[in-house]
Amino acid sequence: MKRNRWCGWLLACSLVVAAGCSQSAPSDSDPSSSGETGEVDAAQAKETYQSNCLSCHGEKLEGGQGPSLQQVGGKYSAKEIETIIQSGKGAMPAQVSIDPEERKNLAGWLAEKK
Template identity: 45%
Template sequence: MKKLLCTMLFGTALVLGACGGGGDDGASDGSSDNGGGSTDTAASGEEIFQNNCASCHGSDLSGGMGPDLTKVGSRYSADEIANIIKNGRGQMPPQKQVSKEDRQAVASWLAKKK
């Protein structure tokens, strides 16, 4: 019984740690600071994804611990994806530490994956 409890606690800590935010409050190259166009948003959305989400969803969006996101844009709009990031869904915990701007950047980038 203790072994099962320890395994579950370790697994939960691993999931929460892997899906948690990076603490760098934005893109390291400053590309999101200029309020730029869609290219900047797409680049920062992908960078934010790689830094915060790829550990569960795979760096190529193919999934792993989290579901495959290669065609997520065909199922959900950018607003729906942003809502899932903010509030969680299924096994994915809410990502409250992700700023609204970062959440929108990732959601917009993922919504184009069809």
């Protein structure tokens, strides 16, 4: 009986810790802490998008094989988008062929889509 109660408490504590670790801390208004990139070269970002993303996410970011990106900035910060581009997510493969500066610029441009 004591062992079952102890296991129950251990499980409950583990869930509380896991839930706390999955929560992100609120960010300040400092753009660098929120993952915002500052200046975005929209023309370069569109070119990078057309070369690397259009086939799955659509010509107008409407989605297709991949999800719509028309309001992706309302869900993810520029830094989170940059990480997804670099590492992939779900069925999306990592886009390792995109130069780091182009990736950062593309992420900033996509983060503006809200």
